[in-house]
Amino acid sequence: xxxxxxxxxxxxxxxxxxxxxxxxxxxxxxxxxxxxxxxxxxxxxxxxxxxxxxxxxxxxxxxxxxxxxxxxxxxxxxxxxxxxxxxxxxxxxxxxxxxxxxxxxxxxxxxxxxxxxxxxxxxxxxxxxxxxxxxxxxxxxxxxxxxxxxxxxxxxxxxxxxxxxxxxxxxxxxxxxxxxxxxxxxxxxxxxxxxxxxxxxxxxxxxxxxxxxxxxxxxxxxxxxxxxxxxxxxxxxxxxxxxxxxxxxxxxxxxxxxxxxxxxxxxxx
Amino acid sequence: xxxxxxxxxxxxxxxxxxxxxxxxxxxxxxxxxxxxxxxxxxxxxxxxxxxxxxxxxxxxxxxxxxxxxxxxxxxxxxxxxxxxxxxxxxxxxxxxxxxxxxxxxxxxxxxxxxxxxxxxxxxxxxxxxxxxxxxxxxxxxxxxxxxxxxxxxxxxxxxxxxxxxxxxxxxxxxxxxxxxxxxxxxxxxxxxxxxxxxxxxxxxxxxxxxxxxxxxxxxxxxxxxxxxxxxxxxxxxxxxxxxxxxxxxxxxxxxxxxxxxxxxxxxxxxxxxxxxxxxxxxxxxxxxxxxxxxxxxxxxxxxxxxxxxxxx
Ligand SMILES: Nc1ncnc2c1ncn2[C@@H]1O[C@H](COP(=O)(O)OP(=O)(O)O)[C@@H](O)[C@H]1O
Ligand SMILES: [Mg+2]
Numbered sequence: 102x103x104x105x106x107x108x109x110x111x112x113x114x115x116x117x118x119x120x121x122x123x124x125x126x127x128x129x130x131x132x133x134x135x136x137x138x139x140x141x142x143x144x145x146x147x148x149x150x151x152x153x154x155x156x157x158x159x160x161x162x163x164x165x166x167x168x169x170x171x172x173x174x175x176x177x178x179x180x181x182x183x184x185x186x187x188x189x190x191x192x193x194x195x196x197x198x199x200x201x202x203x204x205x206x207x208x209x210x211x212x213x214x215x216x217x218x219x220x221x222x223x224x225x226x227x228x229x230x231x232x233x234x235x236x237x238x239x240x241x242x243x244x245x246x247x248x249x250x251x252x253x254x255x256x257x258x259x260x261x262x263x264x265x266x267x268x269x270x271x272x273x274x275x276x277x278x279x280x281x282x283x284x285x286x287x288x289x290x291x292x293x294x295x296x297x298x299x300x301x302x303x304x305x306x307x308x309x310x311x312x313x314x315x316x317x318x319x320x321x322x323x324x325x326x327x328x329x330x331x332x333x334x335x336x337x338x339x340x341x342x343x344x345x346x347x348x349x350x351x352x353x354x355x356x357x358x359x360x361x362x363x364x365x366x367x368x369x370x
Numbered sequence: 371x372x373x374x375x376x377x378x379x380x381x382x383x384x385x386x387x388x389x390x391x392x393x394x395x396x397x398x399x400x401x402x403x404x405x406x407x408x409x410x411x412x413x414x415x416x417x418x419x420x421x422x423x424x425x426x427x428x429x430x431x432x433x434x435x436x437x438x439x440x441x442x443x444x445x446x447x448x449x450x451x452x453x454x455x456x457x458x459x460x461x462x463x464x465x466x467x468x469x470x471x472x473x474x475x476x477x478x479x480x481x482x483x484x485x486x487x488x489x490x491x492x493x494x495x496x497x498x499x500x501x502x503x504x505x506x507x508x509x510x511x512x513x514x515x516x517x518x519x520x521x522x523x524x525x526x527x528x529x530x531x532x533x534x535x536x537x538x539x540x541x542x543x544x545x546x547x548x549x550x551x552x553x554x555x556x557x558x559x560x561x562x563x564x565x566x567x568x569x570x571x572x573x574x575x576x577x578x579x580x581x582x583x584x585x586x587x588x589x590x591x592x593x594x595x596x597x598x599x600x601x602x603x604x605x606x607x608x609x610x611x612x613x614x615x616x617x618x619x620x621x622x623x624x625x626x627x628x629x630x631x632x633x634x635x636x637x638x639x640x641x642x643x644x645x646x647x648x649x650x651x652x653x654x655x656x657x658x659x660x661x662x663x664x665x666x667x668x669x670x671x672x673x674x675x676x677x678x679x680x681x682x
Contacts (some may be wrong), residue, residue, distance in 0.1 A: 102479045109473050113465070205460035209516070212424050212454035213477045214446045367427040 106220060110196075110227035118231040121189055125235060126242025128185070132177040133170075133246035142167060142252065159312035161333040170247070170254050171336040178243070179264050179332035186268060187275045187300045189235065193228035194279020195292060197221060198359065203289040207368050218360045225280065225356060232272055240265045256336050263340040264332070270348035271330045275300060277355035284362045287369040303327055371435070372524055372555040373400035373423070378432035380418050380579075392418045394579040395432070400557055405550055407566035407587075408559040410576035416559040417457055419576075420528050423557075424454055437523060450478060453517035457528040457559075459509045463502040467512050471497065471519065478520050489515045492541060506533050518545070525549065527558040531565045543569045563660075590660055595631035597653040602626070604645030612640050624648075 136142050145167040149157060157163065166176040198221065201207045210220060243261050247254045279296035286292050303325040310322025322328045329344045378396040381389050393415040400406045410416050421427045423434055425445040434441035439448045461470055475481025490497055495511040504512065510533055517525055525546075531539055546556050546569050560566045566573055567587055575582045600606070601624055610618045614632035621627050630637065630652075641647060 102477060105473070105477045109476075113462075205456075205458065206462065208421070208424075208426050208456050209454075209459070209461060211426050212449060212452070212456075213474060214449040214479075215477060216446055368421075 103219065104223065106215065106223035107227045110224050111230065114227070114231060115234075118234045119238070121231075122235040122238025125182075125185070125239035126245070129178055129239050129242035130246035130249070132174050133250040135177070136173055136252070138251045142169075142173065145173075155312055155314055158314060159308045161308070161311065165337070166333070170250065170252055171256050171260075174243070174256070175264075175333045175336045179268075179335050182239075182268050182332055183271045183327060183330045184300070184304055186232070186235070186272045189232065190272045190275035191279045191293065191296045191300065193231070194276045194296060195283055195289060197224045197228065197276070197280040197283065198363065199280075199283030199287065199289045199292040202283075202287055202369055205370065211368065217364045221280070221284075221356075221360050221363055225277070228276060229273060232269065232276070236265050236268065260336050260339060264335045267330065267332065267335050267340055267345070270345050270352060271326045274326055274348050274352040274355065277352045277359065281355045281359040281362070284359050284366075371399045372402050372437060373398065373406075373557060374435045375419075376433050376435070378419070378422065378434060379430050380415070380422060380427070381430040392579050393422075396581055398574055398581060398584070400555060401572075402555055403550060403553045404571040405546055405556040405558070405569050407570035407573040408557065408576060409561070409563060409566050409573050410559070411561050414561075414576045415579040416561075416576060417528055418579075420454075420526055420557075420559060423526055424449070424452070450520070451523040453520065453522035453525045455510075455513040455517040455525075455527045455530055457532075459513040461501045461512075464500055466498060466500050467495075467504070468497040470501065470512070471515060474516055475519065480520055482519065482521075485521070486515060486519050489518055492545070493538070507535060507538065510534060511538070514542070514545075518549075521554075523554055525554070525556045525558070527556065529560055530558050531560065532562070539565075539568075595629055595655060597627065597655060598630045598637075599625065599627045599649075599651045599653065600641075600647060601649035602644055602647050606644040607640055609637070609640065612637050 136145060149162060149167055154163070157166075161180045162176060165172045167173055201210060211217065240261065243265075244258070247256070247261075275296070278299060279292065282295045282299075283289070283292040286295065304327050307322055307325040307327035310318040310325070310328065313319075326348065329348060331338070331341075331344070375396050375398045378393060378398075379391070380393040381391050383389050396419065398419075408416055408419070418427070422429050423436060423441055425442050428442065436448055437451055441448065465473075471486055472481060475483075475486075486497075489495075493511040493514060495508060495515065497512075501509075501512075510530070514530070517527065531542060534542060546558075549556055550571075558566075558570070567590070570587050572584060572586055573590055574584045599621070603624065606626065609615050609626065609628060613636045614630050615637065616629045618626065618628040
C-alpha cells in the first residue's frame, strides 16, 4: 500500500532523528555559552585581528564574524551546519538505494507489490522529513541558547528560522546526489567514497576560492554547493530565494535521475 | 497456464566487452495446481529465470506471462498473488522477524496474523528475535512464512529445501501438498533430484541456460534405459554389437553388465547363442543416473527417446 515504506522508514529511524537533532541542538547552544558576555566577544575579536585576513577567509572568518551575536552564530554554527548535516545526508542517501541492494535485501523488497519508483520516493520523503525534524530540534537549541545569552541578541526568530531553512536545499541535494551515485555504482562502499569526496571537495573548493580572493577563484567557487549555501552570512542577509530554488531544482533533477535509472536497470545480486 | 515464458533469454554484460548467456530461449509452461520442479546444477540459470519472473532483472529478449499478466508491465498487480522465497534470504539485520512480517503484511495490505501464527507454529519458528540472530535454517523458515502468509496463487521458491533438516523437509513437503490441494501452484528450483522427486508433479531440467527436458516425475523414474546383469557358464556372444546395448563391462569370467534401451527382441535372439544363462537381472537406473543422462550434453549413450526430449 502506498505510504507504507514511508511510514516504515520513519518507524525504524525516528530515534536516530532525535539523537541527531539533540547533537545539533547542543551544537547550536555552544556559541552562546562560549561567548557569554561582551568582554569575551571583545577577546575573540582581538585574537582574530592578529591573523592575516586571507588566512581567516579560508575558514569563513572576516571582520564581522566576532563583532556581534549574529556574526558569531553565523560563523560557528551556520558556517559548519551544512558540512555536518551532510554526514546525515550521505547516510540517508545510502539508505535510499545502495544499502539494500548491496545487502541483497532489494530482491525481497521488489517481490512485494511496490513500484520501483515508490521504493525510492517514499524513502526519500521519509529522510527529508527526518532532516526537517533534526533541524527543528536544532532550531529549538538556537532559541534556547539565545535565551541564555547575556549579550543582546540582535537576531529575530524569523532570521534564525531562515538560517535553518537555508540548509535544507543543500542537505537534500547531498542526499539525492548520494542516492543517485548509489543507484549508479550499486555498491555501498564505493558510493560512500564518492559521496563523501563530493562533500569534502565542494567544501574545500569553496574555502580555497574564498581565501584566494580573486575573480577566477570566485568563479570556480560557484560550482560548490557551499558557496551558494553561504551559512556564515545567512543571519545578516536572510534567505536568497533564487539560491534555494536553484539548489532544490538540482536536487530534484538528481532525484528524478535516481528513479529513472533505478526503474530501468537490473538489481545486482 | 500459470507461468508461460516466451523465448526468454538473458545475457549478462560485463562492462563493454564481456557477455554471458545465462538463459537461452526458454519456453516453459507451468500449469495451474501443479508443483513444478525446476532442476539444474549450480550455474544452470535457475535463479536468473526466477529473478526475471519477479521483475528483479529484465530479459534480454522474450517475455514472461504469469497468471495472464505480463511479469514486467503488471508487476505490482501480479506480486499480490505471488509468494517468493530467494535462495539466500537477506533482510534488515536489526529488525525483529515479527516486525518484518507485519511490514510485509502492511505493504501487501492483507495481514492475517492468525494465519502467520499458525504457520510459525507448524514450522516451530520463534518470531521474536532479530533477523541477525537466526540460524540459516530459521531464516529459511522466516522466508517461507513471508512467502506463504498472504496465501498467494503462485509460490516461486528458489532452492527452498537446501539447508532444511529432514523433519522440516517433511513439514515443507506437507505444506506444498496442501497448497496444491487448494488448487494453488508451486514453482520451485532445486539441484537435488531426490528433493524434487519427493513432491513435484513435473520437472523441467535446465543446464547451461538450456531447457533439456520437461517430464512427469514418474516418467523420469520409469527410465528409458536400464542396467542388465547376466550370469552365464561357458561362452557368451559379443553383445556390444546388439542394438540398444552399450557400456558393456565384464564384471568377471561369468558375469557381464551393460546398459540397455529399446526393444528386447534383438538382445534375446543373440543370447540364445550363449552356452548357458544362469541369471538375468534388469535394473532401473538410479535417479542420479537419469539426471546425469540429461546433463551429459548428448555425448553419453542416450537412446532416441531421450534425444527427442532434449530437442524440446
Ligand atoms: N549478475 C550477474 N552477472 C553476471 N553473471 C551472472 C549474474 N548472475 C548470474 N550470473 C551467471 O549466470 C549463470 C547462471 O546463474 P544462476 O541463474 O544464478 O544459476 P543457478 O541459480 O541455476 O545456480 C552463472 O554462470 C552465473 O555465474
Ligand atoms: Mg541459484
